[in-house]
Amino acid sequence: EVQLVESGGGLVQPGRSLRLSCAASGFTFDDYAMYWVRQPPGKGLEWVSGISWNSGTKGYADSVKGRFTISRDNVKKSLYLQMNSLRAEDTALYYCARGSGGSSTYYYYYYMDVWGKGTTVTVSS
């Protein structure tokens, strides 16, 4: 079964750091681009970051650029999001998603066909 399982969320004070993980199973992880998407409570979806299959290209939303870092370990079949200098507005449910449908070396040009159940990040003092 194709599956993505996020972990690492929790309650953290403003200015602190948190590292999210996403464990993949049931598919050849290094064939796919991967994404982080978040959803603040009661609000819509926001793309956060993406990474190509070989980590050659990465990208970030302006709202997190310079604070968040995406990475992956194809041997461990895992995706990561290092989140530094967290703010209250980063409070959200964070989803990991698989990018499908292309063969580009870029992290975009892919739609998101598999999603994890998400991990909740709450930034509050």
Place this chain on the structure above:
Amino acid sequence: DIQMTQSPSSLSASVGDRVTITCRASQGITNYLAWYQQKPGKVPKLLIYAASTLQSGVPSRFSGSGSGTDFTLTISSLQPEDVATYYCQRYNSAPLTFGGGTKVEIK
């Protein structure tokens, strides 16, 4: 950045009605457009990609059309299980962006 504008933001329709949701890009995106369904409390689910290609397992009452800047998602006969929020998303360039969502309810 290319913005995605969905309309309406919400709608209420009767079972069996034909429902249409529109998504407009601020610049042309050819057909790099996906539609997702998110039921209350659930994970987003891919419905359509490449503007008009139905994802495997998605009921045929769902269809997508459009190219360039204007796109539509149509539910040909609304069912109670279609109550959800629907999002469009472009993936032709960075940053990837979602529309604001359309909440569909049963009248």
